[in-house]
Amino acid sequence: MSMAQSPEPLDVDRERTRTGMSKTALKQGFLDNLFYIQGRFREVATPHDLYMAAAYTTRDRILERWIKSAQRYKTNQSRTVCYLSAEFLPGPHLANNLVNLGIVETATEAAHELGLDFDAIIAEEAEPGLGNGGLGRLAACFMDSLSTLQIPSIGYGIRYEFGIFDQTIEDGWQVEKSDNWLRNGNPWEIPRPKIRFPVLYGGYTEQYRDHDGRSRTRWVPAQIIDGVAYDTPILGYGVGNVNLLRLWKAEASESFDFQAFNVGDYYGAVHAKIEAETISKVLYPNDEPEAGKELRLKQQFFFVSCSIQDMIRLQFNTVGPLDSFAEKFVIQLNDTHPSLAIAELMRLLMDEHDMDWDRAWDITHRVFCYTNHTLLPEALETWSVSLFERLLPRHLEIVYEINRHFLDEVRVHFLGDEDRVRRMSLIAEDGERRVRMANLAVVGSRAVNGVAALHSELVKTTLFKDFHDFWPDRFHNVTNGVTPRRFMVVANPRLSRLISETCGSDDWIRDLDRLRDLEAHAMDSGLHERWHEVKIAAKRDLAAWLKHRTGVLLDPEAIFDVQAKRIHEYKRQHLNLLHIIRCYQRLKQSPNQDMVPRAFIFGGKAAPGYFMAKLIIKLINAVAEVINNDPQINGFIRVVFMPDFNVKNGQHLYPAANLSEQISLAGKEASGTGNMKFSMNGALTIGTLDGANVEIREEVGKENFFLFGMSAEEVSQRQREGYHPWEHYAKDAELKSDIDLINSGLFSHGDTQLFRPLTDRLVNQDPFMVLADYRAYIACQDHVAEAYRDHRHWTRMSILNVARMGKFSSDRAIREYAEHIWRTEPHPIDL
Ligand code: RUG
Numbered sequence: 020m021s022m023a024q025s026p027e028p029l030d031v032d033r034e035r036t037r038t039g040m041s042k043t044a045l046k047q048g049f050l051d052n053l054f055y056i057q058g059r060f061r062e063v064a065t066p067h068d069l070y071m072a073a074a075y076t077t078r079d080r081i082l083e084r085w086i087k088s089a090q091r092y093k094t095n096q097s098r099t100v101c102y103l104s105a106e107f108l109p110g111p112h113l114a115n116n117l118v119n120l121g122i123v124e125t126a127t128e129a130a131h132e133l134g135l136d137f138d139a140i141i142a143e144e145a146e147p148g149l150g151n152g153g154l155g156r157l158a159a160c161f162m163d164s165l166s167t168l169q170i171p172s173i174g175y176g177i178r179y180e181f182g183i184f185d186q187t188i189e190d191g192w193q194v195e196k197s198d199n200w201l202r203n204g205n206p207w208e209i210p211r212p213k214i215r216f217p218v219l220y221g222g223y224t225e226q227y228r229d230h231d232g233r234s235r236t237r238w239v240p241a242q243i244i245d246g247v248a249y250d251t252p253i254l255g256y257g258v259g260n261v262n263l264l265r266l267w268k269a270e271a272s273e274s275f276d277f278q279a280f281n282v283g284d285y286y287g288a289v290h291a292k293i294e295a296e297t298i299s300k301v302l303y304p305n306d307e308p309e310a311g312k313e314l315r316l317k318q319q320f321f322f323v324s325c326s327i328q329d330m331i332r333l334q335f336n337t338v339g340p341l342d343s344f345a346e347k348f349v350i351q352l353n354d355t356h357p358s359l360a361i362a363e364l365m366r367l368l369m370d371e372h373d374m375d376w377d378r379a380w381d382i383t384h385r386v387f388c389y390t391n392h393t394l395l396p397e398a399l400e401t402w403s404v405s406l407f408e409r410l411l412p413r414h415l416e417i418v419y420e421i422n423r424h425f426l427d428e429v430r431v432h433f434l435g436d437e438d439r440v441r442r443m444s445l446i447a448e449d450g451e452r453r454v455r456m457a458n459l460a461v462v463g464s465r466a467v468n469g470v471a472a473l474h475s476e477l478v479k480t481t482l483f484k485d486f487h488d489f490w491p492d493r494f495h496n497v498t499n500g501v502t503p504r505r506f507m508v509v510a511n512p513r514l515s516r517l518i519s520e521t522c523g524s525d526d527w528i529r530d531l532d533r534l535r536d537l538e539a540h541a542m543d544s545g546l547h548e549r550w551h552e553v554k555i556a557a558k559r560d561l562a563a564w565l566k567h568r569t570g571v572l573l574d575p576e577a578i579f580d581v582q583a584k585r586i587h588e589y590k591r592q593h594l595n596l597l598h599i600i601r602c603y604q605r606l607k608q609s610p611n612q613d614m615v616p617r618a619f620i621f622g623g624k625a626a627p628g629y630f631m632a633k634l635i636i637k638l639i640n641a642v643a644e645v646i647n648n649d650p651q652i653n654g655f656i657r658v659v660f661m662p663d664f665n666v667k668n669g670q671h672l673y674p675a676a677n678l679s680e681q682i683s684l685a686g687k688e689a690s691g692t693g694n695m696k697f698s699m700n701g702a703l704t705i706g707t708l709d710g711a712n713v714e715i716r717e718e719v720g721k722e723n724f725f726l727f728g729m730s731a732e733e734v735s736q737r738q739r740e741g742y743h744p745w746e747h748y749a750k751d752a753e754l755k756s757d758i759d760l761i762n763s764g765l766f767s768h769g770d771t772q773l774f775r776p777l778t779d780r781l782v783n784q785d786p787f788m789v790l791a792d793y794r795a796y797i798a799c800q801d802h803v804a805e806a807y808r809d810h811r812h813w814t815r816m817s818i819l820n821v822a823r824m825g826k827f828s829s830d831r832a833i834r835e836y837a838e839h840i841w842r843t844e845p846h847p848i849d850l
Contacts, residue, residue, distance in 0.1 A: 035125070038080075038083075038850075039079070039080055040080065040120070040121075040122050040125065041125065042125050042128055042129045042132070045076060045122070045125060045126055045129040046129045046132065046133055048076040048079060048080075049072050049073060049076045049129065049133065050072075050133075052071070052072040052075040052076050052079075053068060053069070053072035056071065056072065056075050057071050057072055059072075061133075066139060066140070066143050067143055067203055069135060069139075069140050069143070070113070070140050070141075070143035070144060071204065071206050073113060073126075073130075073140050074112070074113050074144070074206035074207065075206050077113060077116050077117060077120070077126075078116075078206060078207060078252070080120055080122075081116060081120070081252050081254050081261055082252070084254065084259045084260070084261045084848060084850075085252045085254075085261035087259060087261075087848050087849075088171075088259065088260050088261045088262070088848045089263075091846060091848055092171045092846060093336070093337055095846055096337050096338050096347065097171040097846045098171070098346065098347060098348070098349070098841075098842075098843050098844070099171045099172060099173060099333075099347065099348055099349075099843075100165060100170060100171070100172040100173075100348075100349050100351060100836075100837075100841055100843055101172070101173050101175055101326065101330060101348055101349070101350045101351070102158060102161060102162070102165075102172060102173070102174045102175065102351050102353060103175050103176075103322075103323060103326055103350060103351065103352055103353060103357035103360055104154075104155070104158040104174065104175070104176050104353035104354075104356070104357065105176060105177060105318070105319060105322065105353070105354075105356035105357060106149060106150030106151060106154055106155030106158060106176065106302070106353075106356075107147075107149050107150055107155055107158045107159050107162070107174060107176050107264060107266075108147075108148065108149060108150035108152075108155035108156040108158070108159050108665075108666055109147055109149075109159040109162070109251075109253075109264070109666070110146065110147075110156075110159065110505060110665075110666030110667060110670075111141070111144035111145070111146060111147075111666070111667050112144070112147075112207045112251075113140075113141055113144050114141050114509045115163075115504060115505055115509050116254055118256070118504055118508050118509055119163075119167075119254045119255060119256045119257070119504060120254065121257060123512075144667075145200045145202075145203065146182075146198075146200065146665045146666060146667045147182060147200055147205075148182030148183040148185075148198050148200060148302070148665055149176065149177070149178075149179050149182045149183075149266075149302060150182075150183065150302070151183055151302070151304060151305045151306075151585065151624075152305075152584065152585045152624075153392075153584075153585075153690070153691065153692050153693070154353065154354060154392050156501075156666065156692060157353075157470075157499055157501075157692060157829075158174065158176075158353055159505075159666075160500065160501050160502040160505070160692075160829040161174075161829055161832070161833060162174045162253045162262065162264060163253065163255070163256070163502040163504060163505065163829065164500075164502055164828075164829040164830045164832070164833040165253075165255075165262055165833055166253050166254060166255030166256075166258070166260050166261060166262045167255035167256045167257075167258060167260075167502075167504075167529065167830060168255070168830060168833055168834065168837070168845055169255060169258055169260045169845035169846055169847045169848065170262075170833065170837055170843050170844075170845055170846070171262065171843075171846050172262045172263075173262065173263045173264075173265055174253070174262070174263070174264040174265065175265055175266075175267075175322065175323075175325075175326035175329070175357075176264070176265075176266050176267075176322060177266060177267055177299050177302075177318060177321070177322045178208075178249045178266035178267060178268045178299055179299060179300070179301060179302040180199075180201060180268075180296075180299060180300050180301065181197050181198050181199060181200075181300060181301040181302065182198045182200050182302050183198060183302055183304065183624065183665070184196060184197060184198055184304070184624070184627065185197070185198050185663055186624050186662055186663045186664075187662055187663070188569075188636070188640060188660060188662050191636070191637045191640030191641050191644070192633065192636065192637050192640075193624070193625055193633050193636045193637075195627050197301075207251045207252070208249045208250060208251050208266075209249070209250045209251075210247070210248075210249050211247070211248040211249065211250055212247060214247070214248035214329065215245050215246065215247045215248070215270075216245065216246050216324065216325045216328040216329065217243045217244070217245060217272055218243070218244045218245070218246055218269075218320065218321050218324045218325060219238060219240035219242070219243055219324075220240055220241065220242040220243075220244070220317065220320070220410050220411070221240055221241030221242050221409065221410060221412075222238065222239045222240040222241040222242075222412065223238075223239055223412055224236050224237065224238050224239070224412050224413050224416060225237050225239060229373075235370070236369075236370060236413065236416070237370070238366070238370065238412065238413040243272040244269050244270070244271065244272055244295040244298060244321065245269070245270045245271065245272045245273070245295070246267040246268070246269060246270075246321060246322070246324070246325035247267065247268050247269075247270050248265050248266075248267060248325075248329070249265070249266050249267075249268055250263055250264070250265050250266075251263075251264040251266070252264075256504050256528060256529055257528075257529060258847065258848065258850070259847070259848030259849055259850045260846070260847070260848045261848075265326075265329070267299065267321065267322050267325040267326070268299050269295055269296055269297070269298035269299040269300075269321060270292075270295060270296060271288075271291055271292035271294075271295040271296070272295070297314065298314070298317055298318055298321050299318070299321070303315050303318075304624075304626045304627055304628075305398070305585075305626060306398070306585070306587060306625075306626035306629050306632070307626045307627070307628040307629060313406060313410065316402055316406065316407070316410055316411075317410060319356055319357065319359055320359050320363070320410070320411060320414075322357070323357045323359050323360035323363050324359075324363050326357075326360065327360055327363050327364050327367060328367065330344075330348050330350075331344075331367060331372075333347075334347055334348070341368065341372055341374070341382070342378075342382070344382050344386060345382050345385035345386040348386055349386060349388060349840075349841045349842070349843065350386050350387050350388070351388050351389075351390065351836070351840075351841070352387060352388065352389040352390065352460055352464065353390055353392075354390065354391070354392050354393075355389075355391075355399070355400045355456035355457050355459075355460050356400070358389065358456045358457075358459050358460040358463070359411070359414065359456075360387070361383060361387055361421075361459060361460070361463030361464075362411075362414040362417045362418055362421070362459070362463075363414065364379075364382070364383050364386070364387075365379050365380065365383050365417050365421070366413055366414065366417055368382060368383070370413070376420070380421075380424075383463060384462075384463055384464065384465055385465055387460075387463050387464040387465065388464050388465060388466040388467070388468070388840050388841070389460040389461065389463075389464040389466070389467050389468075390467075390468050390469075390470065390497075391457065391460075391467065391468070391469055391470070391474075391478055391482070391483075391689075392470055392689050392690075393689050394474070394477055394478070394481065394482050394686070394687070394689065395589065395687065399455075399456075399457050399482075400456040400457065401447060401453040401454060401455050401456060402453060402454045402456065403451055403452070403453050403454075404446065404451075404452040404453060404454060405451075405452075407454050415454075418445055418446075418454060418459060419446075421445065421459070421462060421463065422444060422445040422446060422462075425443075425445070425462050426440055426443070426444060429443055429489065432489060433488075433489075439485055442485050443458065443485045443486065443489075444458070445458045445459050445462065457482075457483075458486075461483060461486050461493070462486075464493075465493065466493060466495055466840045467483070467486075467493055467494050467495065468494070468495040468496060468497045468840065469494075469495075469496055469497075469689065470496075470497065470498065470499045470689050470690040470710075470711075471496070471498045471499060471689060471690040471691075471710045471711040471713070471714060472496055472498060472713060472714055473686075473708070473709070473710065473713050473731060474496075474689040474690060474710060475494070475495070475496030476496075477686060477731065478494065479494050495839060495840060497832055497835045497836055497839075497840070498690065498711055498714055498826070498827075498832065499690040499691075499692050499695070499711060499827075499829075499832060500692075500695065500826070500827045500828050500829035500830070500831050500832035500833075501692050501695045501696055501699070501827060501828070501829055502828070502829045502830075503527070503528055503531050503699065503828055504528065505666075506670075506673060506695075506696045506699060506700070507528075507699055507700065508528055509670065510669075510670035510673050510674055510696075510700070511557065511673065511674035511700050513553045513556055513557065513674070514553050514557075514674060514700060514701065514821075515528075517546075517549055517550065517553055518534065518537065518821070521536075521537060521540050521546055522534075522536040522537060523536075529830070530825075530830075531824065531825040531826075531827075531828035531830065531831070532825035532826075533825070534821060534822050534823070534824060534825050535822055535823070535825060536822075537818055537819075537821060537822035538818075538819065538822045538823075540818070541815050541818045541819055541822065542815065544811075546818065547811060547814045547815070547818075550701070550814050550817065550818060551810070551814055553674075554674075554675070554677070554701060554817070555575055555576075557674035557675040558573075558575040558579055558675045559575045560671065560674075560675065561573075561579070561620075561671050561672065561674075561675035562574075562575055562675075564671050565620075565659055565661060568661075568662060569659055569660070569661070569662070571643070571647055571657060571658075571659040572654075572657075573618040573620075573657055573659065574616055574618065574654060574657070576616065577615075577616035577617050577618045577656075577657070578615060578616070578617045578618065578677045578678055578803070578804070578807050579618050579620060579675050579676050579677045579678070580617050580618065580619050580620065580676075580677065580678040580680065580803075581620045581621075581622075581672055581675075581676040581678065581679060581680065581697065581702070582595050582619075582620070582621050582622075582623075582679075582680035582682070583620070583621065583622035583623055583661070583664050583669060583672050583693060584622075584623050584664075584691075584693050585623050585624060585625070585626075585632075586623045586624065586625040586629075586632040586633075586635055586636055587625075587629075587632055588631055588632065588635075588786065588787050589683055589684055589687040589688070589787045590682070590683050590688070591682050591683060591684060591787055591789055591792075592621060592623070592635050592639065593635055593638070593777065593781070593789055594682055594789045594792065594793065594796055595619070595621075595680055595682065596635075596638060596639060596642060597754070597757050597758075597789070597793055597796075597797075598796060598797055598800050599619050599642060599646070599656065599658060600642065600757045600760055600761070601753060601757055601797055602614065602617065602656050603642075603645075603646055603649075603652070603656065604753075604756065604757065604760065606651070606652055606655060606656065607651065607652075610651050614655055614656075614804070615804040615807050615808060616654070616655050616656065617655075617656050617657075617804075618656075618657045618658075618659065619656065619657070619658045619659070620659050620660075620661060620672070620676075621639050621658075621659070621660045621661065622660070622661035622662075622664030622668070622669070622672060623664050624663075624664065630776070631776065631777065631780065634774065634776060634777050635777065636660065637773075637774075638761070638766065638774055638777065639658065639660050640660050641766035641767055641774075642658055642766050643657075643658035643659060643660060644766075645765060645766050646658050647659075669696070673696045673697055673699075673700040673702075674700050676697050676700065676702035677702055677703065677807070677813075677817075678702060678703055678704075678705055678725075678803060679693070679694060679697030679698060679702040679703070679704045679705070679706075680705055680706075681693070681694040681704050681705070681706035681707070681709070681710075681712050682705065682706060682707055682727075682728070682792075682796065683707060683709045683710070683787075684707065684709070684728075684729075684734060684787040684788050684789075684792070685707045685708050685709045685728060685729055685730050685731040685733070685734050686709065686731035686734050686735070687709065687787065688709045688710035688712075689710055690710045690711040691709070691710040691711050691712065692711070694706065694710070694711055694712055694715055695711065695715065695824065695827040698715055698719065698820050698821070698824055698827070699820075699821060699824045699827065700821070701817040701818070701820060701821050702817070702820070703723065703724070703725060703803075703806075703813070703816055703817060703820060704716075704719075704724050704725065704820075705725040705727065705796075705799055705800065705803055706724070706725070706726065706727075707726070707727065707728040707729070707792070708726065708728070708730045708731065709731070711827070714826065715824075715827065718823045718824070718825075718826050718827075719819060719820045719823045719824070720819065720823070722816075723816040723819050723820055723823075725799050725802060725803050725806075726799070727792065727795040727796050727798070727799035728792040728795050728796065729788070729791060729792060729795075734788060737788065737791065742785070742788065742791065744781060744782055744783065744784070744785035744788075744789075744790040744791070745782050745783065747790035747791060747793065747794075748781075748782045748790060751790075751793065751794060753797070754790060754793050754794070758778050758781065758782065761774050761777075761778050762774065762775065762778055
């Protein structure tokens with residue numbers, strides 16, 4: 020709500036009391052929940068009891084809107100977006116829900132009057148880590164924006180009992196601990212034991228004649244598992260709309276249990292139950308070889324089967340016949356993980372609802388849309404035909420049939436081009452036969468999009484070139500975005516207040532383009548001072564947090580240079596390390612030089628089976644140990660690894676960063692969203708022309724962005740010409756000495772072999788061209804240091820970065836999906 024248009028305070032008070040949003044109502048609600056739900060009185064309540072009571076009090080206020088939304092959507096037969104994603108990373112809900120309800124201040128005062136520590140209550144919430152990184156977080160940002168934009172939608176996924184592992188650092192190595200996030204209960208979810216669907220696996224198919232004498236196929240499964248719905252309300256910001264995040268939990272099917280019990284096989288029945296529940300037990304970390312992960316294929320089918328069955332149920336409950344299914348629903352596939360949904364919808368329409376192939380295909384390919392998130396060949400999913408057939412025999416038949424129809428069309432279109440037919444086939448025939456999930460997703464969808472302009476271009480010209488030649492109109496771009504509610508208002512309340520005061524309104528929270536109003540003040544010295552104070556305060560907070568967790572003390576006056584994202588060779592944390600080692604060597608050579616102090620901060624998890632990424636973490640910590648303890652360095656540079664980077668902990672990082680490292684090899688990062696989160700919080704970016712960096716630079720202005728390195732085109736040209744990293748090593752004396760220093764054993768207590776796998780890979784293979792970009796990166800970092808000396812200029816750049824981030828709101832991304840891809844309309848729910 021705009022500050023200028025605020026209603027009279029008395030009206031506000033009356034309204035808040037009526038809707039349970041007044042301070043008195045919140046206090047009463049809190050005490051009631053503490054008493055009736057937690058069964059505690061104030062004096063004996065644990066911090067967790069207090070959090071639970073606060074969460075229930077907040078949820079109570081969301082429920083009225085939720086029910087109203089559900090009723091309205093049903094009556095209106097609203098077109099609904101179903102966002103299918105194997106991952107959702109919503110982050111802790113309490114603070115976000117208070118922001119979206121508009122009651123942060125009231126709740127803070129209420130807590131204060133009850134003698135409670137509000138921040139401690141907020142901090143008590145566990146992270147629901149149901150995703151690996153950017154992809155899952157994007158899904159959560161999109162859910163926030165869908166509700167805020169009042170678009171009816173359901174997020175469908177898996178209620179993993181164990182989310183992404185918790186990371187601790189022991190002796191510099193990453194150690195994984197299981198994430199039992201549900202241990203203390205989850206006040207946000209509502210179980211729906213009656214929304215339950217059978218999911219079939221294995222067995223065989225057989226032909227039979229129906230009562231009209233038509234030949235039909237029946238799937239006789241070997242195993243049936245139930246999926247049970249657990250719903251979490253997703254409230255929009257400042258609106259009455261509440262959408263649904265519906266996650267499926269696997270349970271043993273009652274019919275199977277009974278069968279086992281009836282034949283007296285008690286242990287068999289218990290075993291079946293345990294096996295069934297395994298399906299939603301644990302989230303798979305990505306960046307690991309897919310091979311043999313039968314359980315993952317089972318998970319994918321599990322959640323898409325439940326979700327499609329649920330949509331069919333909703334269709335019958337609201338609109339009626341299935342013919343209008345593609346008008347009632349649009350299904351967005353978040354990457355290929357849910358693309359089995361295409362075959363499952365075909366199966367259900369044909370085998371369970373009597374449709375013939377053509378009618379079923381007409382509905383199916385009009386309902387699906389697919390987002391691609393990666394070009395990395397190793398991340399493109401394929402499943403061996405034999406595993407597929409064993410688990411999903413009916414679906415394999417359907418995939419073959421889709422392929423047969425599709426390849427016939429391709430043959431007619433590209434006469435005699437059998438090479439192309441082979442490349443486009445849903446089945447890879449070279450070596451072990453495999454189902455190509457990306458090809459299935461493209462063929463089964465009416466729209467395919469990449470997640471940043473460059474990425475979408477590369478999707479058309481490389482990965483899906485053949486498909487783009489065939490169906491040019493099917494391909495789109497929707498550049499990713501992030502929600503300013505989570506990543507500015509919740510994460511950085513100080514900056515948010517300053518922006519609202521400067522702009523004279525908080526309208527920017529729902530219309531991020533309004534941040535442009537800051538530009539008029541970019542030279543204002545009063546604002547500069549306050550901007551600086553806000554940043555320093557966030558740096559102090561982060562320094563205290565890191566000191567407490569790692570023992571490393573950072574100087575808030577230093578440049579906070581942050582790289583926080585999954586650890587992966589393509590993201591090139593090791594390039595950052597080479598710069599740190601360069602700074603170290605320079606300081607050792609001339610200890611009195613006038614270097615700008617820097618704190619290098621890393622955060623991120625490595626896939627448990629990805630040795631090279633884990634070795635990079637070890638090297639970061641090893642370099643940190645030497646540099647931080649070297650008395651000659653005297654704290655001029657410090658290196659710290661933030662353990663367990665996730666949504667919750669990331670909220671400490673974004674507000675405190677001066678410099679955001681976005682240094683992937685051009686052409687490898689589909690979009691990146693951390694780049695947006697940092698920039699929105701006033702960090703400047705050092706980055707390559709990769710993913711959304713390209714568009715961030717266009718928006719903020721090239722003079723406010725530190726660019727270095729090869730472009731995607733230069734990268735492919737170098738690769739075509741033949742890339743020889745050892746030539747860089749031999750020619751560049753500083754680069755050589757940085758790598759040699761790692762090999763010398765300095766960072767490994769004299770062990771000259773520990774980091775050899777990493778340095779050998781750099782010098783001999785260097786698949787992500789770290790050495791080719793090294794020189795440009797070092798030069799660019801020198802510019803950064805020079806620029807930081809001019810505080811006024813830096814602050815101006817920081818203000819302009821924030822002012823020009825409007826494009827990167829997930830609200831803009833969702834508007835584009837709604838308009839160009841989904842063709843959905845807002846359905847406002849009155850408050
Ligand atoms: O690596 C990509 C990021 O570049 C992107 O920003 C994010 C959201 O679109 O998705 C990430 N991603 C890609 N996560 N998993 C994959 C491949 O399955």
